[in-house]
Amino acid sequence: MSMWKQAGLLCAGVLGGVLITLQFSALAEKETRTSLPVEELRTFAEVFNAIKKGYVEPVGDKALITHAISGMLSNLDPHSTYLDADAFKDLQVGTQGEFGGIGIEVGMEDGLVKVVSPIEDTPADRAGVKPGDLIFKIDDTLVKGLTLTEAVKRMRGKPQSQIRLSILRKGESKPIEVALTREVIKVQSVKSKRLDDGYGYLRVTSFQENTGAAVVKHLQDLAKPGPMKGLVLDLRNDPGGLLNSAVGVSAAFLPPDSLITSTDGRAPDAKHEFHASPADYLRGSRDDYIKRLPAEARTVPMVVLVNGGSASASEIVAGALQDYKRAIVMGTTSFGKGSVQTVLPLPGNTAIKLTTARYFTPLGRSIQAKGISPDIVVEETSNGGSRQRLREANLDHHLENNTQPATEAAKPEVPAKPSGKAPLPAQPKPDEAKDSDQDEGDETAELPNRELASKKDYQLTQALNLLKGMQIIRSKP
Template sequence: MKLKYLVPPHIFLSLTLSLSFSFIGLNALADDLASDLTKDKPNKIEEALPVTELRAFVEVMERVKNEYVEPVSNQTLLENAIKGMLSNLDPHSSFYNAVEFADLTESTSGEFAGLGVEISSQDGLLRVISPLDDSPAFKAGVKAGDIIVKINEIAIQSVSLEDAINMLKGDPGTEVILTIIREGAAKPLNIKILRDIIKTKSTRSEMLEDGFGYLRISQFQGRTDSEAADKINDLMSMVQNNSTPKNSQKNTQKELGLKGLVLDLRNNPGGLVEQAVAISDLFLNNGLVVYLQGRDASTREDMLATTGDILKGAPIIVLINAGSASASEIVAGALKDNNRALIVGERSFGKGSVQVMIPLNDGRGLKFTTSRYYTPSGKSIQAEGIAPDIEIGDFSVKARMDNLERVREADLVGHLNNENSQAAKALNATNLNLAERDYQLYEALNLLKALVKSKELSNRSGLNLSTQEKLSIEDKPFDLDVQ
């Protein structure tokens, strides 16, 4: 990548050296440069070298250096100036010292120490994008959207953003108390968290019911695509191993693999863009996944899917919520716009920008926004998020126990037994457990069943059901009280 100098190299070098040795000399140098270089090409020089602003910067730095109440080094002043330059652009652009940049790089590798929470700055406070799965923050009850106002009784707004983030860090086993404001809570909450080593597993899977798989992606790391593919292949193997010759002939499940998949991206704060593209590509045969575009239209970069759908067209439900951000929104947007999946849950976070990490000398580095990303339909989700096709809130439920239950055939004395009754009871108990454990996932599974059933009916009778008609075939095995 070629760098374009806004300041000619020899001038930039002179300015840097002067900063190191003499503030007064730099003022003089800035005046000389402004006088000499603007003689022939005043407009171009003013654009390349903002002399007035440089002069103001040097004057402020000189004042602070000589008159601040405590001694402060040139390095500290310059680092703070660079941090201010980037942090005032947007909440996702930052400058990092060597330790901070190492931590940032480490967080995408899969193991690091801390609370396990993704945060962003908001009006001088810290906003939780999402806690990582099974992290100390997750186990302690921190939720997406929480606003951290104090750390160990120290107000966030009384310290710098850098210091606040450092206060969250610490040795494994040490305690930190977060004071948070949560929507709907009558007063601030104090949450105690024990720091620990965060070993992030970006994927996990399970079989919800026979033929209906579940894939959870908690964040997008370096090998998330290959891990996800392995998990899906494992689910397919489970289906094939459990299928008998009888039911294999009936519905060719051995050939079809999974009937459907729930892809869970809730509380996924994002990660590597290329991994989001690769995950989308697993389920798409072709087409646009996402495109990135910087300040100039000529910088547009299209990212396309390659041939091959790992599920061979089986229906997909994508679960999202307010903690689904960035790379997870790329996946949701790609599958939605390509009509490959139904998006269920709550509106996502709305981070539609892309950052690059650039290592500098001495281990330091910077991260700054270089482009926005757009879904295949050309929509930017910046500050808006992905709207679900079907909105389902995060409710808690319990089975409704009526005092007077209706009499059924099974209640009659001498009724004939059904050889499948035990399996049906077991399935009903499993569904009840899922509904109480995770209501959104339970509803997603019901919707997935409806899509599969509508596809079977369409293939059987030649019907071309609309989306509304497909969703009307939802099957709920028992009544629920939603709280």
């Protein structure tokens, strides 16, 4: 049993309160099947039989098979995993932006639950849980020995029920005890604020089913007082979400039919291009929210803020706007999750989440394990400090970066002449700045405030300064 337990513990990168980039797919039965490895399956059967006969305690067939499936998937990469009935249900509910729990994104490290990021305005966030915290005990249960799925189950529960987390934190000599009250987590994925000097601030915290429509609504509100001088799109600590929502948000700022991203994998249906068109950003909805877009959304000067917590769908948006030179990307290098997960339903209301492709930007750049390098590197604090973050390249079994799609057919093409699509610029030079996600400054320096568009937010201040400088240059005769 222990060998299956160990295999299960290798699962990393699972979300305990937010989403990762998904595509729900009902794949047709393939006409041809790959041949099964008879010798290896015979070995598996012998191990299965040995456990059934000789393990110190009785183990059910279903449990053994489930652990075997979990181990098979979790050893592929950090994002392929087995979803039991509860996890599958949570995943489906989560895409709609509402779920129960305490509101944290988590992974696994050395057998402990590692906090990747707390979700804004949730019990975990308000209690001061921080990225990098290691949870070693949930109530009276030690995390060591649990799979990540089992640990997440223990952290979830009925609203208003109590939970205690025992945490190890870098720089603290003693464990930290945190008492939380669970609640229904309703993630407001889009927030905005019109600043006094005529600049707009738009924050996207995750990509859900309604995120694209919400972005358009907030852009309408930002434009009501009059034309904006500039816009800051804040994608920091946005862990991603639904692919079609990322395409929709990108479509709000780019010309119709522009290539947003492409995917490339081994299976024919894993090779696809996604454009700023209703067929790619609407999923079963006839309401084309892009038609309500304020005209200035595609021309207003823009800065996109990213950091090591910007992952997956948020990297798709930042990469597309950067490739078309529609916006200046500022901050620190993003997380680097450039892989596509397909959810395949199984009998018994279970499923597997399988990595099936890699994402590429319009210029064919792979995001995987590399991330989006900002055009202008700006640390989180004025003294050059940024909090140390877990990134894709730090995860066990992470996919390597492929700099080009595997086939020419999947490689995005530069339009030969204008036809409603934005012309793609020349390939930008690689960012030569050093990795800026290491904490080289004062660890006690004040990091970005939770207040929306806070004046204490150093990166936001620098983004506004850049936009104001651009405004001055444009206004000169």
